[in-house]
Amino acid sequence: MIIVFYFILLGLLFIGAVFVIIRKKININTAAMAAVMAFGIVTQGVLLNFFGLSFFLGSIGKIISIADIALWMAILVSIGMTIYKGEFKKLHYINPINRFGIGTWVAGTSICGIMFCKQFGAGAEVQALAILNAGLWIIYIGISLIGFKELKDTSIGQQTHGVLLLTAVSTQSLVLLFNTVFADVPGFLNAALIFLGLLFYFISAWFILKRYAIRGWNIAKDWNNTNCIFHGALSISGLAMFKSGLVTQQAAAWFWLAVFLVFIVVEIIEIARAICRSLIYGLKEGIFTYDVTQWSRIFTFAMFFTFTFFIETPVQAVILNTGVWIILMLLIIELYLSVDSIRRKHVRIPLTSRKERSV
Template identity: 90%
Template sequence: MVIIVFYFSLLGLLFIGAVFVIIRKKLNINTAAMAAVMALGIVTQGVLLNFFGLSFYLGSVGKIMSIADLALWMAILVSIGMTIYKGEFKKLHYDNPINRFGIGTWVAGTSICGIMFFKQFGAGAEAQALAILNGGLWIIYIGISLMGFKELKETSFGQQAHGVLLLTTVSTQSLVLLFNTVFADVPGVLNAALIFFGLLFYSISAWFILKRYAVSGWNYAKDWNNTNCIFHGALSISGLAMFKSGLVTHQPAAWFWLAVFLVFIVIEVIEIARLVWRIRIYGLKEGIFTYDVTQWSRIFTFAMFFTFTFFIETPVQSVVLNTGVWIILMLLIIELYLSVDSLIKKHVRIPLTFRKERSV
């Protein structure tokens, strides 16, 4: 009982501290800021828990990391509520048809928090209520996204399409994982429908993104977005959702994993080429060590591929797990440092879709 009180007291303190920073720094939280919650959540629940086992799960490290993530999630929700109160929600989160796809991080971030509530703290009824509310948020988000796809087709915004569109898939498949974690019996037809629509959204999003890059005149350094790594992240969470829901057996899941692995290789080769070009053009600090909220998507996608790989036996499974965990932790440490450094300098960036990216 004392331990539970300690953890929830810590949650309250971290939440209050995060809200204080938001108010004190007058931060306008980016629409896709919940990507940080997604990344921290999947690193905690998918990477560290699976790699280090129950000692991490039952120990204080896992609990504290989960609490920090939950506090961040709650603080971002308060920030979103403040934009509604101030009448700024539409301008900050909706007006730009590409930027509004970032709302998908709210669904996916809430899904991972619901899973943490259930697994780490045994909050069954609370997690189930959160899952139902999140399902409602997902319905609203998909409606918004469908209108967004229509606008991308009919306006010049389609020429700016990037991986943020794939959050339609990520958010959808995150519901499958959430529902199958907090509810004892999820209807197979519901799992199948959500996974189908998630893959359908992936096809639509990929068409818009590839159409943009099919034309000539773009370069790796300036026009390839951080969020494009969600190409493999969205597939990884789809494969995990299919496997964990029982929709597919191990063998089909293994073939799907192979497809994800090939996409992972292609995207990361482009990412490495982009890294080299950015260092040559902007230098080391400006090219790769400048904070941008979209960098969290890389940690999320790497961690999601790691998690999917953990459940699928392949010839390279041990290599991916034993090297991947340290790469992910390194990326997380760097990103946390850049985040704190950005806050200290009070360097608040305008939403990504209204500017060119300057960082990896």
């Protein structure tokens, strides 16, 4: 009976989310699945690890997981509606940078598969989802390779930002999904995917750093929220290497140190940007205005927390005991901003469509 209750709840939340999307006439931003990624990693990587199995594998964990899965399903319906209306290309593909956001669809599906498996013990269903997600990843990588070429050959490459790093995140998310839902994943498959993920990371980083290597960019205007994926993509790479057994604990600890250094550098820039924006635009316009890309910050913080949980370091306890509350605070703030933006019908407009609202 209990499992029936959870599935009824899933149906109700899914219908409610779809109703809001239709009622508010919301066109889902390409990278909106970042919210699913953020909720998922906070659920499985932060809350579960910090509060423990006995606390979180009960009704609380299942309800939060169901809410996230319902959001994932609703976003998929919205994407399907754009295909039905013939708007898919305009909204999700035509802009070479924006289309990299499709990587959130792969990573979001991966985290939902992991949650469904761990919370409800699903077997064959989640394995089938993993295979379908691998197919989506192949399509996404093909699209991304075309995108990299366009960025190299056109001036739009000067607008690149951290969304390109989703090529790495999506690839490593498959490693985590496969090693959760399948009993025995071949070592060569883990190694190949992790290597590809790191390769995509360095290719993406080259494009992004090339943009910021030129003079004249402004930290308040030109530094994007998605650039925090610089350390988030490394965190999920390290976690994939560790969880798949590809590296030893000691090697993972050295990799964690590199991630930690990148985290410090990026977040110093983020703090400086927040100060500059608050001085120029004020707190509300400069910091507390909803943008779909802000979910990437929660995802990256939660992913760094999760990677840190499995790696013994001198600062592990400090990061875990303070990080959990910082992440929850950021999540609450982002939830408020997103709900308020929907209520006000004033959600940031994606690059590919200036006429329709998006979340």
